[in-house]
Amino acid sequence: MSITRRTFLETAGVTLAASTVLRAEDATIRVAVIGTGGRGSDLLRALTTIDEVTVVGVCDDYPPHLEQGAKYAGPQAKTFSDYRKLLDELKPQAVVIAVPLYLHYKVAVDCLSAGCDVFLEKTMCYTVDEARKLTAQVLASKRVFQVGLQRRANAIYKQAQAMVAAGMIGQVVSIKAQWHRNNSWRRPIPIPKSDANWLKLERKLNWRLYKAYSAGLMAELGSHQMDVANWFLGTHPKRVMASGGIEYFRDGREVYDNISCLYEYELKDAKGQPYTVRANYTSLCNNAYEGATELIMGTKGSLYLTSEKGLLFQEKGTDVVSWEGGKNAADANAAVVTAGKTLKLSNDPWAHRGTPFEIDIAEGNDTRDELVSFVDHVRRQDVKTICDVNVGLTDCATILMANQSVERGSWINFPF
Amino acid sequence: MYEYQRSCEAMGTRFDVILRGSHGQDDEQHLEAVAVAIGEEVQRLDALLSRFNPSSEMARINREAKTKAVRVDRELFALLERCEIARQTTNGYFDIAAATGGAGIALDAASCSVRFTNPATQIDLGAIGKGYALDCGFEIIARFGIEHALLNGGTSSVRGLGAAWPIDLRHPLQPERIVHRLDLVNLALSCSAARHPAQTQSDVLNPLTSAPILSNDACLVLAESATEAEIYSTALLTMGKVNASQYLATLCRSNLQVKWF
Numbered sequence: 001m002s003i004t005r006r007t008f009l010e011t012a013g014v015t016l017a018a019s020t021v022l023r024a025e026d027a028t029i030r031v032a033v034i035g036t037g038g039r040g041s042d043l044l045r046a047l048t049t050i051d052e053v054t055v056v057g058v059c060d061d062y063p064p065h066l067e068q069g070a071k072y073a074g075p076q077a078k079t080f081s082d083y084r085k086l087l088d089e090l091k092p093q094a095v096v097i098a099v100p101l102y103l104h105y106k107v108a109v110d111c112l113s114a115g116c117d118v119f120l121e122k123t124m125c126y127t128v129d130e131a132r133k134l135t136a137q138v139l140a141s142k143r144v145f146q147v148g149l150q151r152r153a154n155a156i157y158k159q160a161q162a163m164v165a166a167g168m169i170g171q172v173v174s175i176k177a178q179w180h181r182n183n184s185w186r187r188p189i190p191i192p193k194s195d196a197n198w199l200k201l202e203r204k205l206n207w208r209l210y211k212a213y214s215a216g217l218m219a220e221l222g223s224h225q226m227d228v229a230n231w232f233l234g235t236h237p238k239r240v241m242a243s244g245g246i247e248y249f250r251d252g253r254e255v256y257d258n259i260s261c262l263y264e265y266e267l268k269d270a271k272g273q274p275y276t277v278r279a280n281y282t283s284l285c286n287n288a289y290e291g292a293t294e295l296i297m298g299t300k301g302s303l304y305l306t307s308e309k310g311l312l313f314q315e316k317g318t319d320v321v322s323w324e325g326g327k328n329a330a331d332a333n334a335a336v337v338t339a340g341k342t343l344k345l346s347n348d349p350w351a352h353r354g355t356p357f358e359i360d361i362a363e364g365n366d367t368r369d370e371l372v373s374f375v376d377h378v379r380r381q382d383v384k385t386i387c388d389v390n391v392g393l394t395d396c397a398t399i400l401m402a403n404q405s406v407e408r409g410s411w412i413n414f415p416f
Numbered sequence: 417m418y419e420y421q422r423s424c425e426a427m428g429t430r431f432d433v434i435l436r437g438s439h440g441q442d443d444e445q446h447l448e449a450v451a452v453a454i455g456e457e458v459q460r461l462d463a464l465l466s467r468f469n470p471s472s473e474m475a476r477i478n479r480e481a482k483t484k485a486v487r488v489d490r491e492l493f494a495l496l497e498r499c500e501i502a503r504q505t506t507n508g509y510f511d512i513a514a515a516t517g518g519a520g521i522a523l524d525a526a527s528c529s530v531r532f533t534n535p536a537t538q539i540d541l542g543a544i545g546k547g548y549a550l551d552c553g554f555e556i557i558a559r560f561g562i563e564h565a566l567l568n569g570g571t572s573s574v575r576g577l578g579a580a581w582p583i584d585l586r587h588p589l590q591p592e593r594i595v596h597r598l599d600l601v602n603l604a605l606s607c608s609a610a611r612h613p614a615q616t617q618s619d620v621l622n623p624l625t626s627a628p629i630l631s632n633d634a635c636l637v638l639a640e641s642a643t644e645a646e647i648y649s650t651a652l653l654t655m656g657k658v659n660a661s662q663y664l665a666t667l668c669r670s671n672l673q674v675k676w677f
């Protein structure tokens with residue numbers, strides 16, 4: 001199947017700001033990274049490619065991860081196992097926080113109190129209560145604050161959001177989003193199960209699988225995609241009904257290995273009439289079909305989105321009806337029919353999707369770009385970041401209400 | 417003893433991981449987690465090194481380094497340094513800028529930055545990426561107590577750990593023909609062929625002329641790391657059999673094993 005490449009920049013009537021270009025003569029910004037595990041290392045490596053950044057310190061309380069962080073950061077960076085010591089000693093201008101979810105609130109508040117600008121990984125907090133308190137503290141502190149939902153920095157998503165806002169897919173009627181993968185979602189443990197320290201290390205490294213530290217698939221994966229729904233629809237969901245469980249990976253984990261959610265958003269149509277958009281969200285750990293994707297369905301078309309590719313499928317029959325032969329007809333308004341011949345359509349089961357248009361802007365890397373943007377806001381002391389504390393709060397409430405619905409077995413309303 | 421296999425797609429090809437348990441770490445749960453971690457590492461490196469993926473660091477360097485010094489992370493800088501050293505030790509025959517006339521890359525260790533001294537320069541890590549990915553996979557294998565493992569990147573680069581892994585080598589132009597059988601023991605192999613049956617000319621370029629090499633040879637190199645094996649299989653094939661044997665004689669303490677087909 002051939003794909004027509006076309007850029008929608010002009011069509012949508014929006015110009016996208018390319019990732020902000022910083023000038024080399026700007027003073028360097030002293031940044032520290034707290035938590036140099038998987039994601040912290042990604043962020044750290046990206047930070048070291050940004051001209052204006054000096055990584056002054058790294059912190060992790062697990063020695064092998066700290067060692068790795070030190071290697072990526074370079075010899076100018078000091079290492080710490082206690083982040084409070086790092087804050088005291090280095091007084092960094094900005095911190096990047098990538099610790100497990102249950103520590104987000106505490107570490108972020110301590111960093112704000114130390115006067116730092118803060119980049120905090122998603123999901124913003126472990127509870128809605130913490131997220132509200134953090135929101136108040138961020139706003140009172142006037143510090144620059146950004147949550148790590150990198151789709152907000154991704155050129156494809158920015159373009160797609162502009163296309164939806166410009167009405168290119170008509171009225172949004174439904175959203176289907178998923179993060180499906182096929183593996184146990186578990187990190188390897190460097191010591192054998194027979195070792196007395198195994199369980200301690202298992203809970204440390206596989207914190208995602210245990211409820212005391214993690215809010216499971218919704219927080220780790222769903223937070224990115226429900227933020228896309230909130231962003232594109234311009235509001236938060238009204239309520240959710242969700243079902244989840246541990247059906248396959250019975251390995252001692254406490255968080256669900258699959259979840260299905262039905263969210264309802266209340267919107268108003270062009271005539272001001274209220275209507276409901278339903279968003280289906282699923283996450284699986286044992287089937288990877290269609291991976292991590294969002295499908296935004298509108299009356300005129302569908303946007304199929306991933307971090308690397310964005311496709312627009314126009315709805316059939318919503319554009320000008322094209323008759324066979326059209327332009328060559330004797331009378332331009334005549335319907336042309338071919339005697340004795342029925343127009344044959346393809347029997348390809350995917351033919352209904354038609355040929356998609358591709359959002360043809362893949363330059364840039366969203367993880368690096370979100371940090372470039374954060375650093376730029378720090379430099380200008382501009383608190384209006386691309387993913388501010390209110391976005392983080394709404395996202396946090398959106399995903400935690402689904403877990404609550406599973407536990408209660410009932411509809412849960414958005415908490416505020 | 418339990419054996420676990422898993423494949424993933426990266427760098428335009430397939431990577432296979434075969435792990436055998438040891439030291440009480442032979443349960444499926446552990447081996448799967450290690451294999452998944454290796455697959456994620458290979459995919460991370462693909463996203464870093466691919467010149468075709470416009471969001472990779474490599475693509476950013478290729479876009480920007482002709483106009484300014486581009487700051488890169490320490491891992492990528494170390495890999496580029498290694499390539500530069502390989503270029504020098506192979507008398508210019510291993511060159512990641514072969515397609516654009518060779519050399520032309522200035523590395524500055526103090527600022528960890530890359531600049532192209534020739535505005536036409538484009539880096540292609542295709543000849544080393546798979547080997548480097550296998551070596552990074554091996555670091556994970558070592559960290560998590562696996563003692564018997566085989567990693568395969570696209571069937572042209574393989575690295576084995578522990579007891580012998582039997583490997584059959586197909587002839588590049590006659591896929592039905594097995595030309596060599598070897599037992600891989602704690603070594604890596606890389607086999608570079610001038611061309612495949614479907615190609616009329618080689619996609620291996622002589623960096624000194626930027627023209628495709630003209631031989632029909634294939635060069636197999638066994639070395640201690642997959643990165644080294646890839647550097648030498650590419651460089652020797654480009655030199656050609658005769659020059660390569662003269663060159664190898666000048667290397668004083670080489671652990672390389674070389675075979676031609």
Ligand SMILES: NC(=O)c1ccc[n+]([C@@H]2O[C@H](COP(=O)([O-])OP(=O)(O)OC[C@H]3O[C@@H](n4cnc5c(N)ncnc54)[C@H](O)[C@@H]3O)[C@@H](O)[C@H]2O)c1
Pocket residue numbers: 034035036037038039040059060061062065081082083098099100101103121122123148149150204205207219220
């Ligand atoms: N935006 C994304 O795409 C993305 C991807 C992965 C993870 N994340 C987020 O990043 C965060 C970290 O996830 P991860 O996958 O890197 O987990 P991880 O377990 O690999 O890393 C967390 C690190 O924090 C360290 N740590 C724990 N307590 C600490 C403390 N008190 N002081 C200092 N260090 C401490 C751990 O030792 C570990 O190295 C999570 O919030 C996760 O949701 C975001």
